[in-house]
Amino acid sequence: MEDIQLAPYNLAHFRRQPPRQFEADPLLQRQAARESNARSYPRRIPLALKAAQGLYVQDTREQLFMDCLAGAGTLALGHNHPCTLAAMRATLDSGVPLHTLDLTTPVKDLFVETLFAALPPAFAAEARIQFCGPTGADGIEAAIKLAKIATGRKGVLCFSGGYHGMTHGALSLMGNLGPKQLPGSLMPDVQVLPYPYDYRCPFALGGEAGIDAGLSYIGQLLSDPESGVPLPAAVVVEVVQGEGGVIPAPVRWLQGLRKLTREHGVVLIIDEVQSGIGRTGRMFAFEHAAIEPDVLVLSKAIGGGLPLAVVVYRQALDVWTPGAHAGTFRGNQLAMAAGTATLRYIRDEGVVANAERMGDYLMTRLRQLQRDYPCIGDVRGRGLMVGVEIVSTDAGQGRVPAGDGVLAKAVQQGCLREGVILELGGRHGAVLRFLPPLTIGCEEIDTLVEKLEIALAAQAVRKRCAQPVVAGSPASTGEAGAIPA
Numbered sequence: 001m002e003d004i005q006l007a008p009y010n011l012a013h014f015r016r017q018p019p020r021q022f023e024a025d026p027l028l029q030r031q032a033a034r035e036s037n038a039r040s041y042p043r044r045i046p047l048a049l050k051a052a053q054g055l056y057v058q059d060t061r062e063q064l065f066m067d068c069l070a071g072a073g074t075l076a077l078g079h080n081h082p083c084t085l086a087a088m089r090a091t092l093d094s095g096v097p098l099h100t101l102d103l104t105t106p107v108k109d110l111f112v113e114t115l116f117a118a119l120p121p122a123f124a125a126e127a128r129i130q131f132c133g134p135t136g137a138d139g140i141e142a143a144i145k146l147a148k149i150a151t152g153r154k155g156v157l158c159f160s161g162g163y164h165g166m167t168h169g170a171l172s173l174m175g176n177l178g179p180k181q182l183p184g185s186l187m188p189d190v191q192v193l194p195y196p197y198d199y200r201c202p203f204a205l206g207g208e209a210g211i212d213a214g215l216s217y218i219g220q221l222l223s224d225p226e227s228g229v230p231l232p233a234a235v236v237v238e239v240v241q242g243e244g245g246v247i248p249a250p251v252r253w254l255q256g257l258r259k260l261t262r263e264h265g266v267v268l269i270i271d272e273v274q275s276g277i278g279r280t281g282r283m284f285a286f287e288h289a290a291i292e293p294d295v296l297v298l299s300k301a302i303g304g305g306l307p308l309a310v311v312v313y314r315q316a317l318d319v320w321t322p323g324a325h326a327g328t329f330r331g332n333q334l335a336m337a338a339g340t341a342t343l344r345y346i347r348d349e350g351v352v353a354n355a356e357r358m359g360d361y362l363m364t365r366l367r368q369l370q371r372d373y374p375c376i377g378d379v380r381g382r383g384l385m386v387g388v389e390i391v392s393t394d395a396g397q398g399r400v401p402a403g404d405g406v407l408a409k410a411v412q413q414g415c416l417r418e419g420v421i422l423e424l425g426g427r428h429g430a431v432l433r434f435l436p437p438l439t440i441g442c443e444e445i446d447t448l449v450e451k452l453e454i455a456l457a458a459q460a461v462r463k464r465c466a467q468p469v470v471a472g473s474p475a476s477t478g479e480a481g482a483i484p485a
């Protein structure tokens with residue numbers, strides 16, 4: 001893969017940096033004074049960023065960080081990748097109108113052709129694309145409307161732990177009750193189903209039995225004339241729940257869900273806003289299960305770091321009347337150019353395979369750490385969408401200990417002091433989430449795990465038999481673990 005490291009945005013420079021300091025910064029103070037109380041990331045990541053390249057960001061105090069949040073999974077190629085910058089510059093210099101509503105341009109035409117070439121051929125052959133407002137939530141809103149209009153039904157099924165955005169319709173599909181309860185009333189006719197969260201199986205079964213129980217439950221709901229739930233327009237699902245705590249749905253469960261929705265004529269909306277475009281080690285996460293959606297929602301990485309969302313769906317559903325779904329910002333040419341460049345780079349430079357290999361390597365290294373740290377309850381993920389569930393080690397815990405959000409936050413803050421930006425998710429915020437750029441390499445993962453271990457050790461949660469970790473000690477050189485080819 002092309003070497004895109006420019007000094008000082010490299011591992012050697014990162015490793016030379018002392019623990020990061022977070023003393024008062026005038027930008028952060030002004031942000032706190034001026035911006036809404038709804039601001040979220042700055043509370044856990046109190047940084048003012050001034051420069052970035054690839055995996056690395058630099059703050060206004062000249063400190064270097066590894067960004068394993070990457071715009072909540074948006075920056076598939078990391079920050080300011082040369083291919084996206086070049087595409088944006090060429091677009092600016094070409095004189096193409098930068099804003100075109102839904103009128104077409106050569107830039108848009110190329111984007112659509114490139115995206116369709118990346119879709120599974122059978123799906124692409126029958127697909128239509130809808131450009132909607134530029135956020136993931138906009139895509140979800142469009143998909144729900146389309147399914148309701150196409151089926152003439154009004155209900156929507158979604159899953160516990162699900163996250164689809166913060167607009168009223170999308171919020172009504174959310175698992176987390178915190179933001180959901182605040183507005184009072186949301187979209188009606190929504191039913192929440194159990195998601196196959198193997199570590200905390202909603203049926204207390206786990207494994208194959210848990211999958212069977214989940215599918216049987218959904219099958220009953222769709223076929224029982226006394227289920228109390230009218231046949232819905234759509235089921236909305238994430239193949240890997242991201243914000244819900246990085247929970248991959250098992251392949252057999254996804255295949256069963258596809259079969260049930262097809263049998264009952266229910267539209268299957270797959271939300272790949274976060275998991276799409278190579279993130280999980282496939283171009284689209286549904287490819288792991290060899291299934292196809294009826295409606296696919298894409299955003300985040302599809303715009304190469306700029307705002308863009310699309311809904312791609314089976315032609316038979318294309319029942320919109322002209323203008324039935326509009327929006328001013330559907331024609332962002334810079335985002336389409338950056339998106340095309342990202343898709344091409346991912347296709348041509350082996351990025352999807354790298355995401356799969358590096359994801360496996362990261363999970364292997366984290367599972368090695370799990371042996372020494374009983375507070376690591378579960379390590380899971382697909383590709384470079386990886387989560388570590390932090391659990392209580394207090395006595396009297398059952399077979400599956402409770403999630404420990406307080407400890408997870410302390411570890412996340414410790415990682416930040418060591419220069420690693422991680423996000424929290426899942427129930428009680430107990431899951432450390434890893435969403436690095438898909439171009440990350442082994443050495444960077446070794447350093448990342450080393451820094452995590454320092455943060456864990458600082459919380460005195462290591463098993464007594466193991467040696468304490470000191471930065472720079474042999475135990476912290478990150479050499480353990482098989483480096484994949």
Ligand code: PLP
Nearest residue numbers: 135136137163164165242273274
């Ligand atoms: N769907 C999924 C799976 C997401 O992860 C997100 C955001 O994280 C959304 C939808 C909403 O996207 P946006 O924040 O752009 O509205």
